[in-house]
Amino acid sequence: MSNIVVRLANGLLRKLPPSWRAAIPAIPPPTPRNLWLALAAAVAIQNAAVFQSSQSEHTTVFAVLVWGGAVICMEDQFEDLNPRPAAWGLILGTLLLVWVLARSSVIVHWDGLLFALAPIGGLSLGLMAEKPARLGRFRDPLLCLMLLPGFALLMRILPEAPISLLTARLSGIWLSILGLDVVVNSRSVLLPGGGVKVLGPCNGLDLMAQILCVGVIFLLAFPIRSWGSRCLLFLVAPLIGLLCNTFRIALLAIFAGNGHSKGSWWFDFFHQSTGSLVFSGVAVLIFGMVYMRLLERELPPLPSPPPQGEGT
Structure with a gap:
């Protein structure tokens, strides 16, 4: 049956103009x-x-x-x-x-x-x-x-309340570094014009778990032999996820403080739409850079070039 399907498909391809047929890859044999x-x-x-x-x-x-x-x-x-x-x-x-x-x-x-x-x-x-x-x-x-x-x-398993409180505190620190008048009250990050409240779905638990799992994928695909480096990666992975999410919360607080709270395009885009994936991508990129740096430490050094003028 599969051979018949392939023959029919190839027969239809032969009826197409040569330029079209050249752009279509051949169907692999079954x-x-x-x-x-x-x-x-x-x-x-x-x-x-x-x-x-x-x-x-x-x-x-x-x-x-x-x-x-x-x-x-x-x-x-x-x-x-x-x-x-x-x-x-x-x-x-x-x-x-x-x-x-x-x-x-x-x-x-x-x-x-x-x-x-x-x-x-x-x-x-x-x-x-x-x-x-x-x-x-x-x-x-x-x-x-x-x-x-x-x-x-x-x-x-990961505790929700402590991570939410820590996320709010760190987000407030980034805003204060920018010179903004920020007040952190438990889960709330408040600016003079408005603020945000860090609840369970927004505290970065999913991002922390994702980066941890990405670390396992990297170890399976590109193994690192050193146990010290492996332990360091599993300590760094959730920290990277946490920090990247605090930048997102700080950005949402800035939007809310400037009148662009829930319901506005900018706030919703970075809160629960595709824009939140930007911070996931940044977290994976940072983790990948750390991983490649640790992996390079295990690679043998490149052979030094022969002195100039020496025959090959």
């Missing part, structure tokens, strides 16, 4: 490897679509990042990938995948099981590609996918 890769891509896209339709933009971006990390961890295996599953593993993987798709269709806004569907889907793909004894080759991609339930767990 080998077991290509079919498995297409199925894996479909599972990842479907999972990301469920996050997009039921969760915040921050969580959706994180889900896409986790799937991207899984791809990076498996990139060196794509060339020699040749699915040869056990019969019962293929059946079990298929049943798990069907259940994942069925369960995804009834996801509501906050459903903790949503965060477990990605690693279950990844396990089902593994069972459809290899015998159970060889599932170890998918260890790093599966660990990446496990970061989604890990993220949900961190969001429940």
Whole structure:
């Protein structure tokens, strides 16, 4: 059946003008490897679509990042990938995948099981590609996918009240450095014209958990051998997330103090719209710079160039 589809598609392509046909890539042959890769891509896209339709933009971006990390961890295996599953593993993987798709269709806004569907889907793909004894080759991609339930767990474990109070205090410090007349009262950051109140969804918990999980992805994809550097990364990651969110809260307080409070475009853009992702991107960029600096310390020094005039 798949061969017939490919032949029909190639027949339609041959009817197009040569200039159009040259711009369209050829359809890969329906080998077991290509079919498995297409199925894996479909599972990842479907999972990301469920996050997009039921969760915040921050969580959706994180889900896409986790799937991207899984791809990076498996990139060196794509060339020699040749699915040869056990019969019962293929059946079990298929049943798990069907259940994942069925369960995804009834996801509501906050459903903790949503965060477990990605690693279950990844396990089902593994069972459809290899015998159970060889599932170890998918260890790093599966660990990446496990970061989604890990993220949900961190969001429940990390204390909300102390982080909210610390976020308000640090935001007030940045505003005072700018010379603004700021008053911090518990969770409230107040300026003469208005202010903001730091509640649970705005205290940066999600950003701190995301940067921690990004650190795990980096360690899996680009390992650092030094345990000291690893511990330092896990101490720095939530601090970077916290600080970047305090800059966002300080910016929102400035908007509110100048009459652009909740309901105005600028405030809503940086509060709960795409603008808040700017600070997530900055946090990931800063963490990436720290990570690359620590990684470079473990690389051997480049060989010194030969003296001028010396023959090669």
